[in-house]
Amino acid sequence: MGDLIVVDNLTRMFGSFTAIKDVSFSFDSGSIFGFIGPNGAGKTTTMRILSTLDIATTGDAFINGYSVIDEPDKVRSMIGFMPDYYGAPKNMTIKDYLDFFARAYLLKGEKRRKSVEYVIDFMDMKKIQDKHVVTLSKGMKQRLCLGRALIHDPKILILDEPAAGLDPRARIELRELLKILAERGKAILISSHILTELSELCDSCAIIEQGKILSHGNVNEIQESLQLNNKSLPVISLSLLEPNEDILIHLNEIPFVEQVEEITKGKKFKLKVNGNKNQIPQILKNLIDSGYLVMEFKLEGQNLEDLFLNITKGEVQ
């Protein structure tokens, strides 16, 4: 229980509707925690409670030992919250905006100027710092919003879908920024339904659906436990450089291959493998030894996205 962030049985009801139920997880500084779930799962609700913007019906959460319910003021100075909407006030430049929030966190004089400059540099907004906030593109607004969350150098960052709507380059940049921040000892809670990203970024994660945590822990552990539970046979996708009519017969002769599905004639296949993991490389070796020009040979159902679909399958209404 020594973790920086401890969420303890949070439940939030809106009238008779339960948005989240008994949500618990915890993580420590220097780590990135992924919060994954489909639309309406309750990610935003949980994050708003952690940011003291909303109150839990029952349960509590502790940030650095302070309860978000009993001592919201102490919690507030430790967190930077980036919401999933990006409102932009009129007639304000990026610099004014950041300067205002720095003042709002009671930073004074040199300290304030430094932190504004630092955030502008860190978020690489030097060139656009005199642009009006309303005129910014979505990606820039998001960047500004993250910068705003950083302005008082909080120990904890709560980011609600920071990658939504970013182009691929901006996503990679965001990932790098978050990694740097984690290295500097910040605890980062990040929500998303773009899962492939989180699988590379997060140290641990929780999967939430319909307000309940389905699975929670280290990313690798979750993956392994899922594979153990996964009773269906591993599937390999295979593609060749040039179409080859003979390969279908050859594939069916390989001992562990249970079933072959031809996707593109003579070129792309899906193989269902019967047996344990160690035998999979044997199949590849066999194909190469037989002179086939293999372009792609990939085990499917192993990234977080597939796992996610696996776990949440059937529960989506």
Place this chain on the structure above:
Amino acid sequence: MKTKIERLDSIAEEITDYLSPLTIKEVRQSMKGKLFLSSFLLGIVACLIPSIYFASTNNQVQGKDAFFIFSVILFSGVGVVFPFMAFASLHEDRLNSTYELMGITKLNSHQLVWGKWQSSMVQVSLFISSVMPFLTYSYFMKGISFISILAIVIIAFVFAQAANLFGILAGSLSHLKKNRMILYLLFVFVGVGFLCVAGGIGLAHEASRGSINQFLDHFWKLKEIFWITLFIVSMTIAFEWFLFELAAGQLAPVTSNRSSRCRYALTLVYILFIAFAWVMLDYLTARALGRSYGYSSSLWLARSFSAMFAFVFVFVFTLSLFILGETDELSPLQHKKYLNSSGFLSRIWKTLYMSGRSSGYLFLLSMLVLFQFLFLITDLNIFDQWAKRESILFYFFNAVFFISFIYLINNLSIVKKLTAPFRRIATIVILVLFVAGPLMFFWFDNPTGKSFNVFNPICFTEYGRDKKLRHYYSLVNAIAAVLLCIRCIFHIIRAKREIQTIRKFDAGERGASQ
């Protein structure tokens, strides 16, 4: 080496460290959006048009007419344009959620409201100062005294403070449901705007006839001058404080205590009002009995006293809307404190000062019951006199009755169940017809008001003449008051039981885990 300008710049920066961040933000935004300039130009442009007309017309325009026209422009700006601008700007900030994010910084919601208010008052000041030269010009056209102009400008400034606060309050409520929002907006911009502009125009009219000079001549000689001034000033401040706290409470995040301060402000207003009512009733009794008891006997005093009663109605109406809009979710901090409180008195205290719809009702109603009681006991000897003046006081009784009715249909479980399908509509209908309606009609002169009697089931002319009827309605009101008292007591007893259950549960759980 820093240049002089750079050094000056950094000194300016240092100084801004001591200002409220909100003020700096608002000022910056207004400068960038040229709001200050346009507020200033608005006054000049609006006043230039009639001035050009005065200059071009062959008829000799008198200073007092010019003064009247400029005052109308002044009050329209102050009562309608700027409150609306304050509303629009706050509403926009709330829509783009800037305020939500500000709520979790180190700024508190009072600073947020204060910043908005300050910046809108700066705009108003610019507007007033742009109208000032024209008012001075009317002074040089002869026919209007300098003191009248000064009085009008001061009044406009005070009106502006309250009107802007109403605008800010409306903006702070903008997360509410649409129909309630419309009700508020109507109230603020039709009600307050109308009162402010109409009141301002009325005053300007009086002033242009030289009444302000007469009034002041008379006023300085009054024996009660100190007390009257004290009352007006303290009431204005208390009421503004109340509006301020309401807006701040709405802007604060749910996790903070959103309502105790509103209640404190309210209590102060109530106490002031009770004191005032007491003095006034005493005064009227003295007049009725033909004795002066050391009061100045003047008709205008009686008239302005009864006009002040209208204030209560603006107040009660705002209040009931606010109370109805309060959320049921107690602020958790308050809730815990409440559960830990022991003793009957402290529980009553905490029930009243806690957020939440039912405690809001209780607060409002226990205060109204107090009034009811006050008027019932004073009713004994002065009602005859009072009734002949067909005073707003009668509306007041009815308002208590109907508000308690609203309370019952919303909070008494049996009545609540029976009236469930039409509860909301009934609440609004009762409020509009029996509370807001009479309030609006009061503003017409009494003869006009009479023709609107259909809206008031208790016809007050009859009420005054027929002793039996009067006693009957006193009885009805007394019953309402007693019912409400009983309801209050039940509420407190139930709260006690609830606490006991929770304590037992807590103890059991702790025992189990040990």
